Amino acid sequence: MTNKPIVLVTRELPKAVEERLTRDFDARLNADDKIYSSEELIELAAGVTAIIPCHTEKLSAEVIQQLPDSVKAICSFSVGYDHIDLQAAKARNIIVTNTPDVLNDATAEISMLLLLGAARRAYEGENQIRTDSWADWGATFQLGKQVTGKKLGILGMGRVGQIMARRARGFDMEIHYFNRKRLAPELELGAIYHDSVEALLPHCEFLSIHCPATPETHHLINAERIALLPDNSVVINTARGAVVDDDALISALRSGKLFSAGLDVFNNEPNIDPRYKELDNTFLLPHIGSATEETRDQMGFRALDNLDAIIAGEEPKDRLI
Ligand code: 8YV
Secondary structure (H helix, E strand, O other): OOOOOEEEEOOOOOHHHHHHHHHHOEEEOOOOOOOOOHHHHHHHOOOOOEEEOOOOOOEOHHHHHHOOOOOOEEEOOOOOOOOEOHHHHHHOOOEEEOOOOOOHHHHHHHHHHHHHHHHOOHHHHHHHHHOOOOOOOOOOOOOOOOOOOOEEEEEOOOHHHHHHHHHHHOOOOEEEEEOOOOOOHHHHOOOEEOOOHHHHHHHOOEEEEOOOOOOOOOOOEOHHHHOOOOOOEEEEEOOOHHHEOHHHHHHHHHHOOEEEEEEOOOOOOOOOOOHHHHOOOEEEOOOOOOOOHHHHHHHHHHHHHHHHHHHOOOOOOOEOO
C-alpha cells in the first residue's frame, strides 16, 4: 500500500521524467504509449489526484465534467492548451498548468529549419537523391529563394516568436511582427511592429506563425489574408494547424501565389490533408517542434514542478486557471 498521490500520465514520457514520477507518486504510466479514448481516460482517472496529458488528449468540457472528484490538477506536458477546456476545469476547481519557456529554443530551431528548407527546396532536393532521380548538376537546377537579408513577418511575438526573431537576425533578416500587445522597446530589438495582421502581411516575404490556437485565431490565415502576402512568399507554421485554412493554403501553393510552405503542425494530426503530400513546394514535419532530448526532459520536469507545488498547496509557476 502506498499513500502517495496517484497521477495518471496519458503518454509515454522521457525516462528521467518517468523515474521522477515513479519516485514521487503512485504513477499510472502508459508503457505502450497507446492513445486513450475519452472513455478510457475517464475510467483510468478513477482515484487520481492529477492528470499529466499531452496535446494529443482532448480534455473537452464533456470529458472534464466526467472526471472523478479526486482530480485536483491537470498539469499538461505542453505549452499549448487548446486541448483543454479551461472554463470546464475552473467550474470543477481543477487547477491547470502548462510548460512554457523550456521549449522556446527547440521550437524556434524547427521554425528556422522549416524556413530554410522551404526556401531552398530541401524536400525536392532530398527526394531526388533518395529516388535516384538526380541526373546532373545544372546552373538553373533546383533554384530556391534566398533567405539572407529578406523580410520575415512574425505572427505572434511571444516567447517562441522572440527567439525566432533572434535566430533570423543571424541571417540579416528584417523583422516585422504583429502581436496583440506591442513589445516593450527593449524587447523589440529593431523589429517593426504592425498594429494588425492585415498591416503585417504585405511585408512578409517569409511569414512565421507563432500564435496560439484560440477561437480568434481559427483559420486566421485564410484566402483573403494570403492574398495580402507578397507574391512568391513562404509560410512557416510551428504553432497550431488550426490557425491555417488548409484549402486556402493549398490553393495558394498550387497556383504559385506562394513559393512554398514549411509546416510542423496541421489540422487533424496525424491524418493531415493528403494534398500537402502531393505538392513539391511543401516541407513537412510531424509536429516535432519541441522534440529534443533536452527539451522533452525539461517539459516533463516543468510539469512535475507545477504538480509538486499544487500538492504542497502552493501556487504553481505556470497556472493557467
Ligand atoms: C509538444 C506542443 O510536442 O507544447 C506544445 O504545445 O505542441 C509540443 O511542444 C506537445 O504539445 C506535447 O504535448
